[in-house]
Amino acid sequence: MKKIAIIAISILAFSCKNQEESLKNMEEPAAQISTNMEGQSIYQFKVKDIEGNDFDFSKLKGKKIMVVNTASECGLTPQYEDLQSLYTEYKGKNFVIVGFPANNFEQQEPGTNKEIATFCTKNYGVTFPMMSKISVQGDDQHPLYQFLTQKDKNGLEDNTIRWNFQKYLINESGHLDKVIAPQILPTDEVIINWIKA
Incomplete structure (x- = not known):
């Protein structure tokens, strides 16, 4: 009788331990998924610059970044001048602008x-x-613009690119902070205050 009781207790203990491990294994992937979602940043992207060379966003860690889609034959094309002015003034203060020419509009x-x-x-x-x-x-x-426009990738919001010169402000951790409408000038105080903050 004692032998049966010992065997029963052993089986019960073994089954509880397995159940505990199963629950633990179920929890770990969930935690991992959540961490991965928080960890998505612009630093995962490598693109080609206008000369065809590799451009790795991870090299911009610690900087504030403005990503902007540009066009040469748009009513907003003169914003290039303001973008350059902004870049000249703040490039030495951990700020960079990255332009992406696009023919979508x-x-x-x-x-x-x-x-x-x-x-x-x-x-x-x-x-x-x-x-x-x-x-x-x-x-x-x-894929970079999928990241910028989809909440499940950027963690901030779903948004639509309305036109050329829409601006995406990325913080020093590589995460999307703000989306600025195309018609708002690069020198607007909302952008200046964000750079200085």
Whole structure:
């Protein structure tokens, strides 16, 4: 009888231990998923710059970043001047602008990367980093812009790119902080205050 009782207790203890381990194993992936979601940042992206070289966002850790989709034949194209002015003033203060030419809005960026680079330099003296032309919306939306526009990726909000020169403000941890409408100038006090904060 004693032997049966000992065996029963052993089986019960073993089954409880297995159940505990199963529960623990179920908890761990959930915690891991939650951590991964919080850990999504712009630093995971590598893109090509306008010259075709690799550009790794992880090299911008600790800086505030403005990501902006640009176009050469848009009513808002003169914003290049304000973007350059902003970059010149704050580039030494842990701030960088990264421009992405895109042809998504009424074909207002039809040029090649080389043509775009020449246009930006010649007309606006652009020295902030410009990337290769990409798609910022639609079926061929670049993964970086999926991150910027989808809450499940950026952790802040779902948003739509309304036009050329929409601005995304990324904090020093690589997370999306604010989305600024295209018509708001790069020199607006909302942006200046964010840079200085």
